[in-house]
Amino acid sequence: MKDDQLILEMNNISKSFSGVKALDDVSISCKKGSVHALVGENGAGKSTLIKILSGAQRPDKGTICFKGKNYESFSTREALNFGISVIYQELALVSEMSVVENIFLGREIRRTVGIIDSARMRQEANRLLEQMGIKINVKREVGELSVAYQQMVEISKALSRNADLIVMDEPSAILAGHELEQLFRIIQSLKDNGVTIIYISHRLEEVFRIADEVTVLKDGQHVVTRSMEGLTRAELVSAMVGRKLEEVFPKSESKVGERILEAYGISTDTILQKVNLKLHRGEIVGLAGMVGSGRTELARALFGADKLTSGEIKLMGERVEFSSPADAIRKKISLVPEDRKQQGLFTALPIKNNITLPILKKVSRWFLLNRKMESSLVESSKKQLSISMASEHLDVQFLSGGNQQKVVLAKWLHTKPEVIIMDEPTRGVDVGAKFEIYQLMRRLTEEGIAILMISSELPEILGLSDRILVMSEGRIVVELEHAEASEEKIIEYATMGESKAA
């Protein structure tokens, strides 16, 4: 498909890492001023393709044609100069520095040799931000901005380099619902200005919202590229996973049992206000709401991480007071945190140590670790959760997002929890691993465990929860049964009390 309008053509790209094919004869082309979605599971080759496009890696085979010129490969610096900017999920910003300093980092406008022209830099930064229709004081420190605004700073950074092609790697993963709208608005205005966007996302509803075309990769191979017109969600999902959509969310077969965890009018110093909650054995309760609505705070309060200022928590009918998470863990409550790299794992330690850390007492005798017992526990986790790992001695940081999340789960399952609080259980996890995690959650409830799941992904909330609680401004505003819930209803309630935008 030759077209004058094509800004980018990557032809027959192959790339192997120590014999393993990451990309096998993949071709992709993007029309100027369009939004091209790139989807596929982790390990499908998306990131390798992007790394080649950004100049971070050179392909073994294939050519790249950008703005009509052919290249075998190029360096990151050259890519930037050509007008290709990549916005990674981990934002490339220095949080201690101001907005304007970040936008021009490494390309400061100079008055004379080595001396900065702050006035012109500020002027230019203001112009760029205005162009995107956002107002930020450019002197503010980036670390003080919300992630959504930080992302916009990244986008203006790309614009300041006159980027013609902006690659956004999972931009929505860090955004809440209303922030997403702003991103879409900006993408639209970029499009209108002739900028081409490659949009990578796990969230298919976004792809349907924003993309003009979509390319699906699987196992390093090109599956399909087509226009979004007439494409159905089911078609796209089956292209990605080779599995039908109905199978993604396992049916609830567990019986709801006795009350296990109850909260009456709990408040904390944070935004939590008089929250009531009941959790029964064998159910998954979804906790929906915008970021900042108090979902995470509720989890922290139930887990003993934040002190209650009023109200009480009952566990199996008995009043309990947790003065720290350690108390909660002893009472068989587990929290799988939202940010696994920061709060859930020791990324520089081997898988084995991560899994057995909370149960070292169990696998040791007289202060000495029983290595065999440790290994057999790890082995059983590996089977139970189908963690794919070369060796239990591998550092966790080398695992994919999905496998890392399974390691976190494995760790907590060994403490034999009765209540598991999961904060964004499938964030940054590919579709295949997501499916496995959903199944595992179902299986756990069938064993009588109660799960409280916090999630920003509404399909996940709707597909998996037996009951749904919607939070807004520190309160639970509504409880919906599985059958009566819909995306529209949840959003309506979640935004009900919203008086001020972030």
Added chain:
Amino acid sequence: MTPKSNFLQKHSLILVVYSLVFVLITVGSIYSERFLTLRNLTNVLRQAAYLGTAALGEMLVILTAGIDLSIGSLVKLSVLVSAILMDGNPDNVMMAVGLTLALGLGVGLLHAFFINELNLSPFVVTFASLFILQGISLTITTKPIGRSSKDFLLLYSQKFLEVPIIVYFFGLVTLLVAFLLNMTVFGKHVYAVGGNLTVAELSGIPVKKIRYGVYGICSLLAAVTGLLWLMRMGVGDPVIGKELELNAIIAVVIGGTSLFGGRGTVTGVIGGVLLLTFTDNLLVVLGVNQFVSGLVKGLIFVAAVALYKPSESFQRATA
């Protein structure tokens, strides 16, 4: 995300440090008539120049999330080398000053070389350097050695408008460092390297050059401090420089500079230097046992870091 408390949150520590300096001056003037005299105050400022010059260099290094533990030893070696080279002869002054500064710069560049090219941690490199430089000094001599030229020695007591010229000199160094950090590309890159190394590299910042810069300047300023000591003592005394690096680090940190890099201001560091110097001076004026001074400094240090923590975690949480 709370813009209103922004300024206070960011600068609260600096305000606290300067208020403490003010409290010390008030207390001092109540307890001793001699304290609030022009003579004593300018004297304290002159003393502050010694710690301050070294601390400004240390600050640059800490801003890049590095550390230089060797500056005390380097000050010691610089005093000895300059005293030996000068040997009381006015004709040797330029040569001695030049070579001492070159020695300082050389040591700093060497630190950066080991950190950059051999991938060693700044802590390890400069910790080793602390002992190596000290070893060299104590091999040269354990007793005072060499002599300053008379003119050079006189610079210490020379005054302009009642204020010692060393104070003006220190003011100049302060302005230069402030200029470097706030107005130049180099300065912005120093903050970037300390704030987020990966981002700095991805943004095409010449990280290695920045390290050569900060370690070079830090050691150069240590050599300058050595020369200031020669001005004061007149001889090369190997006692000089003891624990200077620790005092410098304390001054930098109580001035609000993050030990993790990327955050800190010259105003804050000068506040930290003044606080430590006034504390020392006040204890002397009050006739308190000098060993108490260490205790007091330690307490101030812990208090400062504890005060710093809320804003630090505030940053991390929203990062």
